[in-house]
Amino acid sequence: MDAAAKAFTESLIAEMYARCHESAPNYGVSADAFSSSIFKTIEKRLESVSEQPLTESEIREFLENLQADDLFLALGCAAGNERAWWEFDQTHRSYMERFARHLARGDADPDEVIGNVYIELYGTRVVDGERYSKFSTYSGRGSLRGWLRTIIWHSVVDQHRAGHSEVSLDEMTETIGEGAAHAAFAIPTPDGDSQMIEQVARENYRAATVAALSEAFSALEPHEKLLIALYHVDNLKLREISRLVEDEASPLRGWIKRKSSAREKDPTARIHESTVMRWLEKSYERILDVFKKDLTVRQGLNADELEICIGLASADLAGPDLYRDLAAG
Amino acid sequence: MQYIDNIDTRFQDLFAGFLRDRTNALAVSAADSHLDEDTIAAFVDGGLTLREMDPIVAHLADCGHCRTSTAALLRLEAEFADLATPVRETPVESAGIAEALGSWFAKLFGTSADGVFAHGEKSDKDAENDTKAVKDGQDQNDDDN
Numbered sequence: 365m366d367a368a369a370k371a372f373t374e375s376l377i378a379e380m381y382a383r384c385h386e387s388a389p390n391y392g393v394s395a396d397a398f399s400s401s402i403f404k405t406i407e408k409r410l411e412s413v414s415e416q417p418l419t420e421s422e423i424r425e426f427l428e429n430l431q432a433d434d435l436f437l438a439l440g441c442a443a444g445n446e447r448a449w450w451e452f453d454q455t456h457r458s459y460m461e462r463f464a465r466h467l468a469r470g471d472a473d474p475d476e477v478i479g480n481v482y483i484e485l486y487g488t489r490v491v492d493g494e495r496y497s498k499f500s501t502y503s504g505r506g507s508l509r510g511w512l513r514t515i516i517w518h519s520v521v522d523q524h525r526a527g528h529s530e531v532s533l534d535e536m537t538e539t540i541g542e543g544a545a546h547a548a549f550a551i552p553t554p555d556g557d558s559q560m561i562e563q564v565a566r567e568n569y570r571a572a573t574v575a576a577l578s579e580a581f582s583a584l585e586p587h588e589k590l591l592i593a594l595y596h597v598d599n600l601k602l603r604e605i606s607r608l609v610e611d612e613a614s615p616l617r618g619w620i621k622r623k624s625s626a627r628e629k630d631p632t633a634r635i636h637e638s639t640v641m642r643w644l645e646k647s648y649e650r651i652l653d654v655f656k657k658d659l660t661v662r663q664g665l666n667a668d669e670l671e672i673c674i675g676l677a678s679a680d681l682a683g684p685d686l687y688r689d690l691a692a693g
Numbered sequence: 694m695q696y697i698d699n700i701d702t703r704f705q706d707l708f709a710g711f712l713r714d715r716t717n718a719l720a721v722s723a724a725d726s727h728l729d730e731d732t733i734a735a736f737v738d739g740g741l742t743l744r745e746m747d748p749i750v751a752h753l754a755d756c757g758h759c760r761t762s763t764a765a766l767l768r769l770e771a772e773f774a775d776l777a778t779p780v781r782e783t784p785v786e787s788a789g790i791a792e793a794l795g796s797w798f799a800k801l802f803g804t805s806a807d808g809v810f811a812h813g814e815k816s817d818k819d820a821e822n823d824t825k826a827v828k829d830g831q832d833q834n835d836d837d838n
Contacts, residue, residue: 410742410745413745413748422742426742426744429741463769463773501730503735505734505738505745506731506737506741510740510770511734511735513734513773514766517766573707581715586750586751586754589754590750590753593753593754593757593760594760596705596709596712597709597757597760598761598764599764600767648704648708651708674703
C-alpha cells in the first residue's frame with residue numbers, strides 16, 4: 365500500500381474508531397489496537413490476493429462492509445476487558461444458547477458446547493507470554509453473530525466426533541455423504557477370455573470417460589464449479605443457493621454477475637431459484653459439450669461408444685475406484 | 694438427488710460422482726490449508742468485497758471440507774433465521790449454564806459473575822438500554838401471559 369492509500373485508510377479508520385469509542389468508551393480498546401487489527405485484515409484479504417494496487421474505492425468499500433462495532437467489542441473481549449465481556453454476555457449469550465440447542469438436537473450437550481466456546485473465546489492458551497483469545501481471530505468481515513455460529517458449529521462437530529471417532533464430518537452433517545456413493549466403475553473379476561476382453565474394453569472406455577470428465581471440469585470457471593458442487597455434491601437446495609446471491613448488494617452475486625457476461629444486460633434483475641437453475645443448466649450444457657467433444661474429437665470415439673461410456677459409468681455407481689485413480693493420477 | 698431439466702440425468706449422476714471423488718482426492722493433499730472460521734463466516738454472511746472473493750470461491754470449488762462447512766452453515770442460517778432475536782436480550786439461562794458461567798467468570802475475573810457485572814461501569818446510555826431491556830422483557834412476559 366502506498367503512502368497516499370495508507371493515509372487515506374488511516375483517516376477512515378480514525379473516523380470509525382471515534383464513532384465506536386463514543387458508543388463504548390469503557391471497552392479499553394486503543395486506537396492503535398483497532399487500526400492494527402484492520403490493517404492486518406487488509407493485508408491478508410486485499411493486498412495479498414492480487415498484485416494490483418489497492419484503489420481508494422476498494423478501501424472504502426472494504427471499510428464500509430466492516431462490522432466496526434462488533435470488531436470493537438471483540439477486541440475489548442480479546443484483551444479481557446470486563447465491560448466488554450459484560451456487554452458480550454448480555455447481548456449474545458442467549459442467542460448462542462438457542463443456536464447450540466438448535467444445532468445439538470440431542471446429539472451433543474449444548475451447555476457443554478457453550479461452556480467450551482466461552483473458554484475458547486477467553487483463551488486458556490498462552491503464546492509468547494500472552495493469553496490467546498479466540499476473539500483475536502475475528503476480523504469484522506462478517507457479523508459477530510455469524511462468526512459465533514461458525515465457532516459453535518465447529519464446537520458441536522468436534523464434540524460429536526469425539527464421541528464418534530469413526531464418523532466423518534460429512535456423515536455427521538448429513539449433507540452429502542461423501543465417501544458413501546462414488547461414481548466409479550466397479551472392476552469385475554476376470555473369468556475366462558471373453559470376460560477378459562470385455563474387461564479390457566471396459567477399462568479403455570473407463571479411462572476415456574475419466575479423462576473426458578477431467579477435461580470438462582477444468583473448462584469450468586471457479587464460480588461454476590462452486591455452484592455445481594453446492595448443488596449436486598453438497599445437496600443445497602436452489603432456494604438455499606439463491607439466498608447467497610438474491611440480495612442485490614451480495615458480493616457473491618456481483619462476483620458471479622461479473623464473471624457472466626450474459627447477465628450484464630440486466631444487472632439489476634432479481635435472482636430467484638429459477639435463475640440459479642438456469643445458471644446451473646448453462647454450466648451443465650457446457651460440461652456436457654466439452655465432455656462429448658473430448659470423447660469424440662480428441663479421443664476419436666463414435667456416438668455409440670459415447671453412449672457406452674455414459675452407460676458404463678451410470679451402471680457402476682459403486683466403489684471408491686475412481687477416487688483411487690484420481691488420487692493416483 | 695436433484696436433477697436439472699434438459700440435461701441427461703445419467704450424466705449429472707456421473708459428473709456429481711466425479712466431483713465427490715475429486716473432492717475426496719484433493720482433501721487428502723489440502724488438509725493443511727483450509728479456510729479459517731472467520732473467512733467461512735464472512736463468506737456465509739456475505740460481508741466480503743469482490744477482491745476478497747476470488748481466492749475464497751476458488752478454494753471452495755476445490756475443497757470439499759470447507760465447502761461442507763460452508764453448506765452446513767448456509768443451511769443453518771436459513772433454519773435459524775426464524776429464531777432471530779433483538780440485539781439486547783434478557784437471557785433465560787438454564788441452571789447448568791448459569792452454574793458453569795458463574796464458576797467460569799470467577800476463574801476469569803477472580804470473582805463471581807454477579808460480582809463482575811455489579812462492578813462493571815455503566816454509561817448513561819447503557820443504563821437506559823438496560824431499563825429498556827427489562828421493560829421489553831416485562832412486555833414480553835405480559836404478551837406470553
